[in-house]
Amino acid sequence: MSEKPTIEQYQKKIQDEDFKAYRCTSxxxxxAPPGACYSCGGTEMEWADVSGKGTLIAFTxxxxxxxxxxxxxPYFVxxxxxxxxxxxxARLKGYDPLKPEEVPLGIPVVLDYxxxxxxxxxxxFRPA
Structure with missing residues (x-):
């Protein structure tokens, strides 16, 4: 069995531009962090590759x-x-933070750094 992922390893993967999430083994x-499963409360995790594709849900x-x-x-989170x-x-790229009214929620976005x-x-993330 591989070593249990830690928050430090998660942050290092971001530094290395190799973003991964966790998969609950239960x-x-x-x-993504914290280290307890949102679904079942399990704490045993393994690394999981992710597509890097998603949907913009909210921003500030x-x-x-x-x-x-x-x-x-100013910048977006x-x-x-x-x-x-x-x-x-994550940060949001591709929009002017002085014009937040121009950012449409629900748009497809892709992973960037x-x-x-x-x-x-x-x-x-930036618009897809």
């Missing part, structure tokens, strides 16, 4: 951010429901 549900514009992100304001059924929070000024990668 019920098969695909989840960040105008006030922690120091690390301050140079990047979105909730995306992946084709596999789990939801993740965004490198912050710190050099750190973050999950991001």
């Amino acid at each position: 019920c098969g549900a695909i989840i 514009v960040i105008h006030v951010a922690p120091d690390e992100f301050q140079p990047e304001v 979105a909730i995306v429901e992946l084709e596999e059924g789990t939801r993740v929070s 965004e490198e912050a000024e710190s050099g750190r990668n973050y999950l991001a």
Whole structure:
């Protein structure tokens, strides 16, 4: 059996632009952190490949951010429901954060990454 995925490994995969989710070994549900299954409460997980395709469910514009992100304001943070059924929070690219009224909910989006000024990668999605 492979090593149980950890949040540190999850974050490293994002840094390496190799996003994966978790699969609950009890019920098969695909989840992204935290480490307990949303469906059955199970805690035994294994890595799961995901398509990187999803639907934009919600978003907000960040105008006030922690120091690390301050140079990047304003920016979008979105909730995306992946084709596999789990939801993740990520940056939203392809729209002007000063014009949030132009962002249509329910649109198809695809996985991308965004490198912050710190050099750190973050999950991001852009219109499909």
